[in-house]
Amino acid sequence: MDACLHKINGISHTFHDIFDFDIAITVLSQYVGHPYWRHSKPVCESMYGCTIREDLDYLCNLNGLQVNEIRRSKRAMDDRSFPSLFLPWHHISMERVMGGVVPLVLGGLGLVLLYRLIQRVKQGAVIQDAVVVITGASSGLGRECAQVFHDAGARLVLCGRDEARLQDVVQELKTTTDNSQRQTYTPRTVTFDLSNTSETVAMAAEEILRCYGHVDILINNAGISYRGNILDTHISVQRNVMDTNYFGPIALTQALLPSMVRRHSGHIVVISSVQGKISIPYRSAYAASKHATQAYFDCLRAELEHYNIQVTVVSPGYIKTNLSLNAVTGDGSKYGVEDKTTTAGRDPKDVAQVVLMAVRHRSKDIVLAGLLPTLAVYIRTLWPTLFFKLMATRARKEQKPKDE
Numbered sequence: 584m585d586a587c588l589h590k591i592n593g594i595s596h597t598f599h600d601i602f603d604f605d606i607a608i609t610v611l612s613q614y615v616g617h618p619y620w621r622h623s624k625p626v627c628e629s630m631y632g633c634t635i636r637e638d639l640d641y642l643c644n645l646n647g648l649q650v651n652e653i654r655r656s657k658r659a660m661d662d663r664s665f666p667s668l669f670l671p672w673h674h675i676s677m678e679r680v681m682g683g684v685v686p687l688v689l690g691g692l693g694l695v696l697l698y699r700l701i702q703r704v705k706q707g708a709v710i711q712d713a714v715v716v717i718t719g720a721s722s723g724l725g726r727e728c729a730q731v732f733h734d735a736g737a738r739l740v741l742c743g744r745d746e747a748r749l750q751d752v753v754q755e756l757k758t759t760t761d762n763s764q765r766q767t768y769t770p771r772t773v774t775f776d777l778s779n780t781s782e783t784v785a786m787a788a789e790e791i792l793r794c795y796g797h798v799d800i801l802i803n804n805a806g807i808s809y810r811g812n813i814l815d816t817h818i819s820v821q822r823n824v825m826d827t828n829y830f831g832p833i834a835l836t837q838a839l840l841p842s843m844v845r846r847h848s849g850h851i852v853v854i855s856s857v858q859g860k861i862s863i864p865y866r867s868a869y870a871a872s873k874h875a876t877q878a879y880f881d882c883l884r885a886e887l888e889h890y891n892i893q894v895t896v897v898s899p900g901y902i903k904t905n906l907s908l909n910a911v912t913g914d915g916s917k918y919g920v921e922d923k924t925t926t927a928g929r930d931p932k933d934v935a936q937v938v939l940m941a942v943r944h945r946s947k948d949i950v951l952a953g954l955l956p957t958l959a960v961y962i963r964t965l966w967p968t969l970f971f972k973l974m975a976t977r978a979r980k981e982q983k984p985k986d987e
């Protein structure tokens with residue numbers, strides 16, 4: 584009996600130290616039915632000053648006793664024998680919930696909201712005086728981005744291939760500016776062809792840096808689209824689209840990065856497309872360039888986080904711009920048609936506001952599309968065979984290049 588008591592005491596003390604009294608009692612209850620239980624029970628009861636229940640319908644082998652088994656055994660015990668940690672949910676009284684958990688959750692939520700509010704206010708101030716570089720600023724979304732960042736007080740460097748068109752944008756910004764709200768700046772311009780990655784882009788990056796000495800925000804917006812059947816598309820067209828949409832933006836980004844890394848500060852935005860997440864027929868070059876863009880900037884985001892450099896990928900659906908008009912076809916000629924989907928697309932002004940917000944909130948990845956394209960992104964991931972079937976049906980139906 585002494586040996587049994589000794590063992591019981593040892594175990595109860597161990598559990599007493601680790602957990603609490605209730606657990607020790609639970610463990611001791613495993614001894615119900617033991618030959619020496621009759622003698623050891625009163626001793627244990629006097630030791631812990633309570634009654635140990637004997638209506639348990641099981642015997643547990645103490646050698647193999649695990650916490651899981653203790654948890655299982657709790658179902659047979661009354662509340663009093665168990666610590667609150669192991670109580671099933673229905674045993675937690677409403678009073679307890681209202682008194683403890685709810686204020687804790689609400690308090691936590693309040694703190695998170697307050698933190699985000701402070702972050703927003705802090706981020707909102709960053710646009711004023713920030714040096715913002717926008718590629719493809721002569722038209723469409725880039726032009727609207729120029730407007731919203733200019734209105735927010737940014738010092739702009741506008742880029743494109745055509746200096747005259749860029750100057751038009753500068754004049755427009757100057758005439759529409761309301762200086763009573765905040766200080767604004769006359770934008771600078773840098774003219775270069777993004778697809779010429781061998782020399783031009785590096786030289787353009789130097790010129791950009793000469794404007795204000797550094798860059799706070801780079802918006803990689805310039806791009807071209809493509810309409811074509813892969814079978815009829817020359818490889819030089821595939822290359823040209825990749826050069827403009829992928830190699831150009833990454834070459835410019837890499838040329839400006841060292842200055843951002845030195846300052847431990849910067850934000851790189853890239854305008855991708857929903858077609859950077861899913862590929863639709865007759866857009867091979869475009870979808871490939873946008874997929875590559877998404878992949879590259881996802882890597883960049885991870886690699887730059889510890890330098891305090893943000894990366895935002897924006898993936899819009901159709902926007903009402905000249906993109907389809909300017910698209911190239913399989914033989915390299917201009918497509919020259921404004922597709923119905925483009926005509927019905929989002930207002931570029933609204934998309935530009937989203938880009939501004941994305942920078943303010945330091946968003947990482949934004950899909951800005953209708954229900955169907957957004958659903959398609961999920962189907963591609965969760966049910967690829969269905970996605971492939973749908974795309975094959977679409978390809979058969981179209982049989983020729985169409986909308987963006």
Ligand SMILES: NC(=O)c1ccc[n+]([C@@H]2O[C@H](COP(=O)([O-])OP(=O)(O)OC[C@H]3O[C@@H](n4cnc5c(N)ncnc54)[C@H](OP(=O)(O)O)[C@@H]3O)[C@@H](O)[C@H]2O)c1
Nearest residue numbers: 719721722723724744776777805806856901902904905906
């Ligand atoms: N519109 C849509 O439905 C849609 C949907 C999803 C994503 N996007 C993306 O949004 C971005 C902006 O396109 P957008 O819709 O505004 O089309 P856009 O009106 O045709 O504007 C394209 C801009 O890119 C510039 N650009 C084109 N090739 C260039 C090159 N080789 N070097 C330098 N700049 C070049 C053009 O400037 P210059 O011609 O003056 O050089 C122009 O300012 C693109 O990346 C596009 O892929 C558009």
